[in-house]
Amino acid sequence: MLHHTAFWLPCQSSDVTRVVDAEGAHLAAILRAADFSGRRVLEVGSGEGRLTWGFAPLAASVLAFDPDADYVAAARAHCPEELRQKVRFEVASAEEIEVEPQSIDLVFFSWSL
Numbered sequence: 001m002l003h004h005t006a007f008w009l010p011c012q013s014s015d016v017t018r019v020v021d022a023e024g025a026h027l028a029a030i031l032r033a034a035d036f037s038g039r040r041v042l043e044v045g046s047g048e049g050r051l052t053w054g055f056a057p058l059a060a061s062v063l064a065f066d067p068d069a070d071y072v073a074a075a076r077a078h079c080p081e082e083l084r085q086k087v088r089f090e091v092a093s094a095e096e097i098e099v100e101p102q103s104i105d106l107v108f109f110s111w112s113l
Contacts, residue, residue, distance in 0.1 A: 026110075027054040034106060044094050044109035049075035051110055052087060061086045063104070067093040 046064035
């Protein structure tokens with residue numbers, strides 16, 4: 001079952017809050033395009049976990065990377081308790097990611113280019 005979730009992110013330039021993907025269309029499109037069920041997922045450019053929370057419940061595990069240490073800290077701090085055993089956030093750029101051969105089933109990135 002797909003749950004649509006609105007994501008609120010503070011604007012960088014003011015105290016106004018903006019809604020990102022309020023209808024869940026972006027996440028719904030991602031879930032239609034890839035089967036995360038039972039997969040070991042490598043997420044490149046995870047940011048604050050905005051999309052991670054949408055697919056992580058389906059995955060066997062998620063190794064999520066972002067080069068921004070502040071984003072990774074925020075993702076770790078806001079990781080839902082029920083996902084803490086299967087989602088790991090690390091600070092690294094795409095070029096720095098090192099994983100064991102055959103340890104990943106699906107690589108996911110969005111807004112990372």
